[in-house]
Amino acid sequence: MGVSTTSAAVHITPVVIKTFLRHGKRRAHKYKDSSEEEEARDDIFFDEAFNIVKAFLELGIQNTIESLQGFTNTHIPAPYWAAVAPVQAPLSVCNDAADILINWFGPRELKHVVGGERWWQVRGLDGVECEWITEKEYLSSDPVNCANGENISQINETISRMEHLETVMLYVHGGMFKIDSKGSVNTHRYQVIRYARKIKGRAFAVNYRKAPQYPWPAPLQDVLAAYLYLIRPPVSAHHKAVPPNKIVLAGDSAGANLCLTTLTVLRDMGLPMPSGAVLISPWVDLTHSFPSVMQNTPTDIIPPHGFLAKPSTLWPVDPLPPSGGRVCPTKSNPPPEPGHADTLLPSKKRVQIERIDHTAGPVQSQEEMLHHPDDQNDSEASGSSSADGEDPDIDLWEPKPPKVLMEDPNAVPLELRSQIQQYATTEQLTHPLVSPIVQGSLGNLPPLYIIAGDGEVLRDEIIHLAHRAAHPKEYPARKGVLKEGNRQNENAAKFTTPTKVHLQVFDDMCHVLTVFTFTQSAKFAYHSIAEFTKHITNENAGLEPFPELRPLSRASVDNEALDEHKKKRSLFQRLKGKVPSSGLHHHQNNGDRLFEDEVTAVTGQVQNFKRKDLSSTETTATVNGDRLEASSSQKDTFIMIRERVDIHGHTRNMEPREEMQCLKISPSQIGLIKEAPAVRWSRGQEEWDSRFAKQAKRVLQSRQQSxxxxxxxxxxxxxxxxxxxxxxxxxxxxxxGTPGRSTSSNPVDGTIQEDRRYGPFDLDDERPPPSSIAKRRDTPEALALLKMNIYHSVPVTHRTVPKLKASDVVKAAFDPHDDPIRPPQQSVSEQQVRTHIIPGIHGLRLWDAILRYFMEEKTKRARGVVKDRVDRAGILEEQKAGKDAR
Structure with a gap:
């Protein structure tokens, strides 16, 4: 049946009922035990939403990747109050982004690590789908002037009416680089609209190509292209160039990873960088080498075995498990060492070593492998990107299976026989542009506002990332990463200036807490993100990039309850003169000064942060209880703000760094493939292999037909x-001028496009990842891509554009994956699906309706509390006035 609105409703409805019953029982037990400890899931709305999202993800992994991608990338009309203008960053901008990445990698890394410079530039569409988004009320009412007097389209007029909004948030959605409940611009549109409203600006959302059809570095190229489209718009664009200092990158999960890697590429290549970045639950370690990946599974929405999938022609690459299993005891001694994947860029010495048979003799224990005196374990043997000449046999190089680092040093390590991540091959997982936690340096970046949930599986790597950026010298990269990459070694020495970081870890929150928009934690996060965005794009931001130096640590008033507050404004003004000013925290909203938490909720006083010269290397100061770290090398400024946020949106000091286990992990242990997560994935995959054994066999037959x-x-x-x-x-x-050949910049008109560099016929000497459809022949999506590049959007490597025969048109009419007139629908990982049902009842629209219902119910509660507080304050004031009169 696949993932659809109907299947989702059937799967989720029992979950809603069970959650309601369990919630009542749990609350009753807490009441009986007189437990006063507050938890986020004490709120029935959050408890329901948490389990709905978790159930949807569980439904997703029981279906094929294509099915879930198609559901989450279905085009959904925007709400009436939003102004949404879809655009396409053209191929010319994509080419500029590709050139930047080609220069970043260099020829040797492109050839051996990436697999070539052409395959990831192959695409079905004529650019990258993007959207301009803002509130309709923010649009300029001025008429659009056309120099040539011609009328322009409604979309272009909308874009022009956004021009006066200087602040731009470039939003990169999450989705584990491929799928989940947050898989496209459609699933994120309501969140992005919320950001645009709060920053009183505009957002630019990018619908980058997804893995596994378009694996790394294809998504990175698209995000980089979107940024270039903003700052260097082509002639065809209808917006003016946006100054980089008016742009803030923002993203969640995989999108936050892409934001961070984009920043490092811009930094390394000396290109203009945005004013800052917002990283929401960034996924920065694809090897899962931090403890919270195992510890926080019960408190997160991520499926316990990861994102598995029902077998399809696309994924897994091997529908049937290899002989011996997907994870099995190792068959050889190092290299690679336990915990490591083999190198894709071997040195001459390593190639020579592999000519010798190392399989003879007993397989060593892990302890013996890690401390073997043989020179096969040295860095040169394990693979080094030294500048020596290449061995002719390097083109025939095949890396050995990755070895797993075992908890028992006397055990024989396991080895991986299947690709475990869909975004990149196992050998690519420790590349700094795949897992930025292993970057040579995260210094010299623009200010970062980083958010994590204390209950999410990625918590530890997020906390470590924040401290690595703020303290480049104290948290160095693993030596192996520096040895294997000349650029990373140079970066470690070159980029030593601390990046200014504000880290907030939210109590009881799961992965990407901003999805649950109605919770107080999410409201606080949205407000803080908006304040950061407005502040950092202000030319007067100066050395203080975070508005939190003007404390924002108390729960803010809901925008939805604003009318109720305005009605009581006169009473607030009377109370204002009777409450000490130091006990008030004001919040600017729509030009009105509002009392936060209605005067009575104030629990602390604002302390002024007085700047002074710092004599020590690192000093701490307190602003409203928030711990700041400052540096003597940068007087009058700070390095890092470290906070925890409770479920009511109140902040407190984060514990000292020396007490945090995730900061005690040795660099040598980061980015390693470890036993616990590998075995857990293996068990889940074994269950799927058994459950879908018949489907896997049918997949092999379908691939042969394709x-x-x-x-x-x-x-x-x-x-x-x-x-x-x-x-x-x-x-x-x-x-x-040869007949049959013509060139054009117009998309999909059956002509050769000057800006389309490559197609599927141009990859004979390249080695893309096995899931990439660019070179595959065994999936319907690969057929659609090939047909597009032959008959419709033709690359310049073609001389002719053939014309379809009548018989081909007839066949296409009976093929559900083809069309006799229009270009074939491209992969759902790239092109949005047009729903055949009423858009208003699509599951994505229903999810938004659920969230808005929860929001309204929470607002009603908040209004009731506000009314009670205000009424009590009024009664007290009247009683006091009566006493004074007597």
């Missing part, structure tokens, strides 16, 4: 005159 269709499509195209550059070396046929 391969036959692929070969038939190529033969037919050749018969119709398909020629590539370099074929039929008659110079007259290579000219641009």
């Amino acid at each position: 391969e036959r269709k692929y070969e038939a499509l190529v033969r037919s195209a050749r018969d119709q005159g398909l020629l590539l550059v370099g074929e039929n070396d008659d110079p007259t046929n290579a000219s641009a």
Whole structure:
């Protein structure tokens, strides 16, 4: 059946009922035990929403990746109060982004680590889908002036009416780089609208290509292209260039990873950087080497075995498990050492070593492998990117299976026989642009506001990331990373200036807490993100990049309850003169000065942070109880704000660094493949292999059918005159005027596009990851991509554009994956799906309705509390006035 609104409703409805019953029992037990400890899930709305999201993700992993991608990337109309203008960053901008990455990698790394420079530039669409988003009430009422007097489209007019909004948030959505409840611009639109409203600006959301069809570095190229589209718009764009200091990058989960890696690329290449970045639950360690990955599973929404999937032609790469299992005892001694994947860029010495048979003799224990005197374990043997000449055999190089670091040093290590992540191959997981936790340096970046949930599985790596950025010298990268990458070694020495960081860890919150918009924690987060964005894009921000130096640590008044507060404004004004000013915290909202938590909720006084010269290397100061770390090398400023936030939006000091276990982990232990998460994944995958064994066999048959269709499509195209550059070396046929060849910048008109560099026929000497559809022949999506690049959006490497035969048109009419007239629908990981049902009843729309219902109910409660407080304050004032009169 796949993932659909109906299947989701059938799966989730029992969960809602069970949660309601369990919640009542749990609250009754707490009341009986006189427990006064407050938890986030004491709120029935959060408890329900938490279990709904968790149930949806569990439904997702019981279906194919394509099915879940299609559901989450279904186009949903925007709400009536939002102004949404879809645009496409064109191929020319994508090419600029590609050139930047090509220069960043260098030729050797491109060839051996990435797998080539062309495959990740192949795409089905004519650019990257993006959206301009803001509130309709923020649009300018001024008419749009056209220089040539021509009328412009409604979309372009909307974009022009946004121009006066200087602050821009470039939002990169999450979704584990591929899928989940947050998988596209559609699933994120309501959150992005909320940000645009709060910053009183505009947002720019990017719908980057997803893995596993478009694995790393394809998504990174698209995010970089979106940023270039803002600061260097092409002639076809209808917006003016946005100054980098008016842009804030923001993203959640995988999107936050892409934001951070984009920043490091911009920094390394000396390009203009944005004013700052907001990282919400960033996923920065794809090896899962931190303890919270195992410890926090019960308190998070992430499935315990990770994001598995029902077998399909796309994934897993091996539908049936390899002989011996996907995880099995190692068959060889190092290299690689336990905990490591083998190198993709071996040195001459390593290639020579592999010519010798190391499988003979007994397999060593882990302890013996880690302390073997043989030179095969040294860094040179394990793979080094030294500048020596390449061995001719390096093109035939095949890395050995990754070894797992065992908890028992006397055990024989396990080895991985299957790819465990869908974003990148196992050998690529420790690349700094895949797992930025292993970057040589995270210094010299713009200010970062980082959010984590204390109950999420990624908590430890997020906390460690924040401290690595703020203290580059105290938290160095693993030596192996520096040895294997010349750029990372240079960065460690070059970028030593601390990045200014504000880290907040929210009590009882799970992964991407901002999804639960109605909770007080999420409201506090949205407010803080908006304040940071407005402050950092202000030219007067100066050396203090965080508005939290003007304390924002008390729970803010809901925007939804604003009318109720305004009605009581006169009473507030009377009370204002009777309450000490030091006991009040004011909050600016829509030009009105509101009393936060209605005067009676104030629990502390604001302490002024007085700047002074700092004599020690590191000093701490307190602002409203918030711990600041300052540096003597940068007087009159600070390095880091470290806070915990309770479920009511109140902050407190984070414990000292020396007491935090995740900061005590040795750099040598970060970015290693460890036993516990590997075994847990293996058990889940074994269950899936058993459960879907028949489906896996059918998948193999489907792949064979797709391969036959692929070969038939190529033969037919050749018969119709398909020629590539370099074929039929008659110079007259290579000219641009040759019949059958034409060039155009217009998309999908059956002509060769000057800005489309490569297609599936241009990858013979490249080695993309096995899941990439660019070079595959055994999936329907690969067929659609090939047909698009032959007949519709043709790269410049083609000489001719064949015309479809009548028989091909008839066949396409009966193929659900094809179309006889229009270009074929591209992969759901790239192109949005147009729903065939009423958009208003799509599951994504229903989820938003649920959240808005919870929000309204919470607001009603808040209004009731406000009314009671105000009424009590009024009665007390009247009683006091009566006493004074007597």
